Amino acid sequence: MSDRLDTVFAALADGTRRRILAMLLEDDMAVTDVAEPFEMSLAAISKHLMVLTAAGLISQEKRGRVKWCKLEPDALRDASVWMQGFGQFEPVHLDAFERFLAQELPERADDV
Template sequence: MQNLDLIFAALSDPTRRSIMAMLLEDDMAVTDVAAPFPISLAAVSKHLGILSRAGLVSQERRGRVVWCKIEPCSLRAASVWMQSFGQFDPVNLEPFERFLALEGLTDESPGIVDD
C-alpha cells in the first residue's frame, strides 16, 4: 500500500501531473521538461525526484544530459486499485433530493433560511 501512497502523493501536484502528460509524448531531457514552467530548474528537478521515487518516471544520464522517461507500468497498481471501485453502481440521489425538497430540508425549498 505504501507504493500507492507514493504514487497518489506524487500525482497530487498539478506540476507533476503536467510533467507526466509531457512525458507521455516522448522521453525528454530535464531542461526540456523544465522549459514551459515558470519555476527554476532545481524546482523541476525536485518534482522529477518525487516522480522517480514513486516509480512513475525514470531518469538516465546520456553523456551530460539527463533524460526522463515515463514508466507506465508503475501506474498499474493505482489503476487496479481505482478500478475496484467500479464494481459499485452509481447512486441515484434524485429521489432522495425530491424527498428532502418536499420535507423542506434543502436550500432550494422554502423551509430553509440562509443566515
C-alpha cells in the same frame, strides 16, 4: 503494496507532476525541456522529478551531459488495479445530487 500506492498517489496529487507525466506520454524529454513550460526554477522542477522517480512513475538517465526523463507506465498498474475495485459502485450523478440537496436544504441553497 500499501506504501507503494501511497507514494504513487502522493506523487500524483500535485498538478505540476501530473502535467509532467502528460508531457512524457509523448516522448522522453531532457530535464531542461521538461522545465521549459513551467514558471519555476530548474531546481524546483528537479524536486518534482525526484518525487516522480521515487514513486517509480518516471526514470532518469544521463546521456552525455544531458539528463533525460522517461515515463514508466507500468508503475501505474497497481494504482489502476486498486481504483478499478471501486468500479462496482454506481457513478455519482452530481447534478441530481445537487438538486436533491437544494430540495432538502432550501435555506442553504440561497447562501451558496
